Amino acid sequence: MPELPEVQTIVNGLNEKILNKKIVSLNEVREGTIQNFIDDINPELGIIVSIKRRGKYIIMETSNNYKLIIHLRMTGKLIYERLPEKMYSHVRANLMFEDDTRLIFDDVRAFGKIQIYKKDDEVESLEKLGLEPVSKDFNEKYLKRKFINRKSPIKNLLLNQRIIAGLGNIYANEILYRARISPLKKGNELSLKKLKTIVEKTKEVLEQAIKYNGTTISDYRSVEDKTGEFQNFLKVYRKEYCECGHQIKKIKQAGRSTYYCPVCQK
DNA sequence: ATTGCTTCCTGAGCGC
DNA sequence: TGCGCTCAGGAAGCAA
Incomplete structure (x- = not known):
């Protein structure tokens, strides 16, 4: 169950692996995984320009002014692969990059979600969050x-x-x-x-x-x-x-x- | 405004 | 071996 430290570790890993990569496609493998999914914007997401954490959410912004907001809930995993080496039994979505690498969203219990918004859209789930416990204001x-x-x-x-x-x-x-x-x-x-x-x-x-x-x-x-x-x-x-x-x-x-x-x- | 219950979902572990 | 049951739990939605 990923909590703040696990999500932070994942974000650190993503920054090492997929920052500045160009997205070729985002595929939904299981219906309901991606919210606000619009097929038309699929090839237009662009390059990943930032990857951050807020609470247990992962927020990735792209060069075409979209943001992908990912919540792993209990069993969600994001796994980066150069070549498909392993079979993952519960793949919910795939993010494919121009250099033939990919990020697999695997989630046994399928509670995890990916949301797509325009960069400046207000995201209700994020707005409601309290303070970051590792911040100075948290006292x-x-x-x-x-x-x-x-x-x-x-x-x-x-x-x-x-x-x-x-x-x-x-x-x-x-x-x-x-x-x-x-x-x-x-x-x-x-x-x-x-x-x-x-x-x-x-x-x-x-x-x-x-x-x-x-x-x-x-x-x-x-x-x-x-x-x-x-x-x-x-x-x-x-x-x-x-x-x-x-x-x-x-x-x-x-x-x-x-x-x-x-x-x-x- | 706050609290508490239910729902989503599947695999592991257990008793019989 | 296999069946049925309970448990694991983050957050949304709804009722009280």
Whole structure:
């Protein structure tokens, strides 16, 4: 499940591999994968002039003033190939380049999407996103403001993309464990000091995870089809015991698994 | 305004 | 061996 560090790793890889390449075609292999797809513009996308990340979205701008917005959801992969070497079982779309290389969008569960917009179009899903957690503006005062009147558990709030853009289930678990804060604690009950700890641990975990090319639990791969390494540094997600030897508890919050240590996290 | 449930989708893992 | 069940989960859409 690609979260911010995994998407950042993919974007870094794309910048190495496909920046300045000319798109020959974009093919939809499974219907519904590409939104706003217009056959006429297909050959006219042009050259890829920039590749960026916003939250868990990948944004590629082209020389003919289009932008491709890609969300991988849980199992989406973008794999760059010079020659078709492997068979991928769940190809949803193909981006073909002039030099006979291609970017394959493979996605088992088919939740991932590609959207096409004109460069200056407003994109609703991006407009709604909260702050980037690795930005300077993301601090305890921002969280305090956002958490006023929020009775939801902190775990759920960390996953809310309108508040923080890019966190997913694994990192939300890891951040709260490292901050020693219970995932059940209500947002509006957290002091500035606690929020400061959350901010610090968020940055720390994300920066370390980016350094190790993300976390591979099952499906996530880099553009070169390689796994990440941060799974070796997980302290609570899918663990049985915490560092102090206490039994990790597993519960459901908002339909997702929460792992935490009831002793260490208060 | 906020919260919580359902839907999308498929493969892995489990018990029998 | 194979069947049926549960689980994994990001975000949209809708109901309360």
